[in-house]
């Protein structure tokens with residue numbers, strides 16, 4: 001099958017992840033690249049940082065598709081002596097495009113939280129919020145919080161910071177709310193959903209302490225990178241099948257480099 005142009009890939013991707021559905025503060029879409037370029041290989045990664053850009057160039061990818069944006073605030077320069085400018089230069093010099101699908105991929109169906117749910121065998125029944133963020137669902141068989149955490153540990157990448165749990169490890173859980181990535185601003189919706197456990201990342205002391213009062217769900221912080229990473233394989237598979245439908249194909253690779261910022265020293 002023929003190799004698609006970058007413009008064709010973007011058209012296919014944006015049918016899944018409509019840029020118009022991204023949050024107002026978000027910046028998604030094509031960051032670097034020529035829409036008329038032919039694309040033969042695509043690398044999927046969570047973060048557009050030097051290590052994943054180096055990986056894209058090493059495997060001769062023509063496109064790096066990331067979840068997180070490179071530029072979120074306006075810039076007046078991409079000079080190579082700034083770190084983001086250096087990334088842009090490296091991409092352009094290596095003929096590698098960069099494209100971002102962020103909050104538009106979060107609320108898409110299937111989207112980032114669906115991929116996390118699938119990785120853990122959670123059967124989802126809808127979004128956690130009206131704007132389409134997060135998911136609520138059930139574990140097929142009730143299990144102890146302790147065993148659910150073990151399942152998470154075996155199913156997604158784990159950062160050096162590990163998995164943090166708030167709640168009785170022996171507590172039996174069945175209903176689940178989850179939000180891949182940072183989700184500590186969704187506690188109100190989680191409480192209304194009445195679930196047994198909330199799985200997300202980037203939880204802070206004060207919101208957790210307040211959320212845990214009065215029959216609250218158990219909380220699991222499994223790391224930002226780790227909870228978003230399952231989406232990469234889902235997005236890669238969708239790209240393959242969507243391109244096939246228009247008679248085109250690319251090779252895809254999912255980055256296995258754990259770009260979680262935390263480490264143990």
Ligand SMILES: [Zn+2]
Nearest residue numbers: 181182224228
């Ligand atoms: Zn994120």
